[in-house]
Amino acid sequence: MSGAPWWRPLGPRAPWVAAVLMCAVLISAALFIRNTALESSALVTRGMANVIMVAGFEAFRDTEGLPDPSALNAFLAAHREGGLRYVAVVDDDQVLASAGEVKLGRLLLHEGSPLVVEGARARLVSRLRRPRPAFGPLTQEEVRAMSAQGDSLEPRKHLRIVYEFEPLTALALESRSQRLLGVAVASCVGILVLAFAFSRSLAQREALSEELERGRRLAALGTMSAVLAHELRNPLASLKGHAQLLAERVERDAVLAPKADRVVSEAVRLEQLMNDLLGFVASGELRRVEADPNDVLRAAVESTGAARVEARYLPDRTPWPLDAGRLQQALENVLRNAVQASPEGQRVEATVERQDSSLVFTVKDHGPGIAAGEEERIFEPFITGRMRGVGLGLAITRRIVELHGGTVSARSHAGGGAEFRLTVPARGA
Known part of the structure; x- marks a missing residue:
């Protein structure tokens, strides 16, 4: 014990x-x-x-x-x-x-x-x-006399x-x-x-x-990422380049062409995973500029697939101090997960609205939702419920939003499915 x-x-x-x-x-x-x-x-x-x-x-x-x-x-x-x-x-x-x-x-x-x-x-x-008599007990004659007198x-x-x-x-x-x-x-x-x-x-x-x-875990990941960047980036680039050349050579070979394409796709996936890991552990100081939140959400929706997402925007242009590229990356990670979780024919709902001195981005899907007690754990690195991927998307999203001074929350909504809220306050709010 x-x-x-x-x-x-x-x-x-x-x-x-x-x-x-x-x-x-x-x-x-x-x-x-x-x-x-x-x-x-x-x-x-x-x-x-x-x-x-x-x-x-x-x-x-x-x-x-x-x-x-x-x-x-x-x-x-x-x-x-x-x-x-x-x-x-x-x-x-x-x-x-x-x-x-x-x-x-x-x-x-x-x-x-x-x-x-x-x-x-x-x-x-x-x-x-x-009071009683002062001397001795009363005789019968004295008692009869007192009784006759009424005493x-x-x-x-x-x-x-x-x-x-x-x-x-x-x-x-x-x-x-x-x-x-x-x-x-x-x-x-x-x-x-x-x-x-x-x-x-x-x-x-x-x-x-x-x-x-x-912080200790992030420091360990940073050290590991530096080693990966140094030791794997050049061999991976060489592998990817030669695989692409091989795919071009056997493009008309019905047997070898699919195998070569598989090698290329896996090399690209490894490159993307390494970039995600490096992006997660990077210090990532923000470069804030006055940006329109509608443009940020619109770019994220188009990158994910506009046909699968129903977006609602702010009624007017509202300049906001943002690192537009980093925030777009955070929204893409959430939208990509929502699209993958929703069944065919169900569109993901994405909205941006202003609440007091903060921007609130909301993404709703119609998938299985979030298991009870997992609302915080899903934002930890390397936590994923899918066969492919290493579970860094939501962790990167949280890190980007926290660098903006905001918060990310997740829950299962009443209509079925998951709901993510990304709250980004104004600078100094």
Whole structure:
């Protein structure tokens, strides 16, 4: 197995995968902490309610009758730091005595639960009990006497005491958990931004690596082409010349004439292939002049075969900075492939139009189209689906258009067949 990292096959998507996993873990942890804090907050609120209720019981257990406002104010002052904000004695819905500022609505007095929490306030309702005798248990005679007077040791049915308090510790827990969740969300946003930056960087790095690899291949082809030009051009020219002379000598020989013509045609094909290879790897600086795109397309159509191509041109003459000869060669390569791919009786469609600040040449054929996933690969050198040829035509086309600062794309169109778009911007566009 190779030593490449596990994330290498993901390419530019690797930072996004890592970022999503980190954000999922971070948000899950923050939500877990927040839920735990809310549960703890509820427990703390109930604990504070119990403390206040016990304190109230201790404060008012020896009070005869209704506690006066001064006793309520003293109790409120003693427990204000603990969060107590309001205390009142009520009989059903009527407030008999109170101290502090009330915030919650009076309907909460009728809730079934003795403790109600709403927002930053909590309300606790408990019964107010009368004091028991100071010394020892009551005798039966004392109980009968108190009963005859209408007194009772049981809690009074209608008299209740209401405590309204702020659960400060619980509110602090909720606030901190909320801030923690906010920090987690902000951190996730930062992580996603970094993932975007890293993915862009990786994509650019891969594109640069591909471009460098392509440059190395072109350099190797250039070296090979120089060797071919030096070693094969002269022998090939000699072979072609002698083959042509031999063909002329045996022109009337029914047996030898076809063989000689075959030698000549193969020599011409080899010469054309070598010229294509040399043209592909040549540095090829452009010689731009103001040329009419209609003339360029028209020359390419006539060179390919006007009978097989239906061309549509710009309505007016539009001078454009082009290397007309090189661009014509690019169009011829595409048109020649389109004609070969289209069945007999189907004409290839070629158009030139202006879109914003660019020229767009479009060539459509009616052949089998382009296999899915091959839209970019067909422009690589030595990639061909035909028996004859070395697959340099489209590679040369791309190189010429890129030298013009443009792009070439290919796809299968809805009508069946392939569609090539050659986009050539104006100089500096």
